[in-house]
Amino acid sequence: MTRKNILVFREIPADQLSRLQAEHSVTVADAKTDRAAFDAALPTAQGLIGSSFTIDAAVLDRAPKLEAISSVSVGVDNYALGELHRRGIMLCHTPGVLDETVADTVFALLMATSRRVVELANMVREGRWAKNIDDEHFGFDVHGKTLGLLGFGRIGQAIARRAALGFGMPVLYHSRRPVDLASQAPQLQGHALHTPLPNLLSQSDFVVAMLPLSDSTRGMINAQLLSQMKPGAVFINGGRGATVDEAALLAALDSGHLRAAGLDVFAKEPLPLDSPLRTHPRVTPLPHIGSATHETRHDMARLAVDNLLAALAGRPVPAQYDLSAA
Numbered sequence: 001m002t003r004k005n006i007l008v009f010r011e012i013p014a015d016q017l018s019r020l021q022a023e024h025s026v027t028v029a030d031a032k033t034d035r036a037a038f039d040a041a042l043p044t045a046q047g048l049i050g051s052s053f054t055i056d057a058a059v060l061d062r063a064p065k066l067e068a069i070s071s072v073s074v075g076v077d078n079y080a081l082g083e084l085h086r087r088g089i090m091l092c093h094t095p096g097v098l099d100e101t102v103a104d105t106v107f108a109l110l111m112a113t114s115r116r117v118v119e120l121a122n123m124v125r126e127g128r129w130a131k132n133i134d135d136e137h138f139g140f141d142v143h144g145k146t147l148g149l150l151g152f153g154r155i156g157q158a159i160a161r162r163a164a165l166g167f168g169m170p171v172l173y174h175s176r177r178p179v180d181l182a183s184q185a186p187q188l189q190g191h192a193l194h195t196p197l198p199n200l201l202s203q204s205d206f207v208v209a210m211l212p213l214s215d216s217t218r219g220m221i222n223a224q225l226l227s228q229m230k231p232g233a234v235f236i237n238g239g240r241g242a243t244v245d246e247a248a249l250l251a252a253l254d255s256g257h258l259r260a261a262g263l264d265v266f267a268k269e270p271l272p273l274d275s276p277l278r279t280h281p282r283v284t285p286l287p288h289i290g291s292a293t294h295e296t297r298h299d300m301a302r303l304a305v306d307n308l309l310a311a312l313a314g315r316p317v318p319a320q321y322d323l324s325a326a
């Protein structure tokens with residue numbers, strides 16, 4: 001079998017790197033921290049594997065031999081999809097293996113915002129627990145409340161299962177099209193309802209965004225949408241930061257219309273030090289850790305390596321991203 005040139009543009013676990021090295025010539029050059037080495041390897045690269053780096057037309061122009069990119073992520077918003085399609089370069093990603101872990105993270109944000117976990121833990125740590133806790137420190141229940149999901153795909157449904165089956169929460173969802181629960185998510189039958197967006201927003205105690213970033217979702221969660229949310233509702237974003245107008249979100253928090261926000265993702269990451277979201281007392285910010293467990297990051301890397309090895313060998317690829325609509 002012909003050995004091909006693979007460029008690993010963000011570190012992957014050693015056992016998965018070895019699988020690539022067994023079959024191909026591999027260069028490891030972090031695109032963000034070792035840019036010169038990355039640039040030097042691009043002209044001969046036939047396969048790329050990594051994540052969290054923008055691969056646009058300018059990068060592709062310098063990679064004339066490229067056959068396939070394997071992203072160690074399910075989201076593909078940092079790739080120039082139309083350019084990949086036009087140039088006949090395959091894109092692979094890691095759907096499915098991270099669903100449960102990301103849903104856990106979203107639930108951590110639901111609990112943290114509602115029960116004021118970070119704020120009250122800090123009160124104890126800083127020696128400010130001076131009297132019995134009373135209503136000044138009370139939170140709000142999560143169980144039994146209504147959950148509105150923007151995005152009801154693989155991860156949205158994993159969140160819905162936790163909410164409906166574990167926390168007794170009615171689930172309303174908004175997606176591009178209704179999901180046939182009987183065949184695709186039987187556990188959610190009778191628990192989740194495809195709901196017109198205005199109704200979902202006005203009825204939900206928690207609105208969770210689990211949307212991909214695309215032309216249709218960029219800035220979708222804007223002032224108008226936020227104003228339709230129930231007064232006192234909590235907003236959680238586990239999808240992509242740029243689906244939200246962050247200034248409008250801050251205004252909705254400051255006016256008291258929204259009670260709190262839990263954010264794993266931001267329009268700009270890492271979150272700039274001068275972002276008011278970083279220190280806002282009613283925002284729980286996380287550094288994009290949705291899938292960041294040892295087990296799941298390893299599973300993602302393994303699937304990404306499976307994808308790339310199959311793509312370069314011309315075998316069926318486990319998780320190819322469909323570029324035909326790009």
Ligand SMILES: NC(=O)C1=CN([C@@H]2O[C@H](COP(=O)(O)OP(=O)(O)OC[C@H]3O[C@@H](n4cnc5c(N)ncnc54)[C@H](O)[C@@H]3O)[C@@H](O)[C@H]2O)C=CC1
Nearest residue numbers: 075151152153154155156175176211212216238239290291
């Ligand atoms: N915080 C984190 O660490 C992570 C974030 N993500 C983000 O979550 C996204 C979703 O992942 P999956 O559930 O696997 O994707 P999916 O493709 O299974 O589901 C996407 C859902 O969004 C809906 N949707 C898309 N465009 C829409 C629009 N314009 N209006 C209404 N609904 C729309 C679809 O109908 C579908 O229900 C990823 O694309 C990624 O950006 C994924 C993994 C980890």
Ligand SMILES: O=C(O)C(=O)CO
Nearest residue numbers: 072073074075290291
């Ligand atoms: O997979 C993704 O899209 C992420 O954001 C990180 O897991």
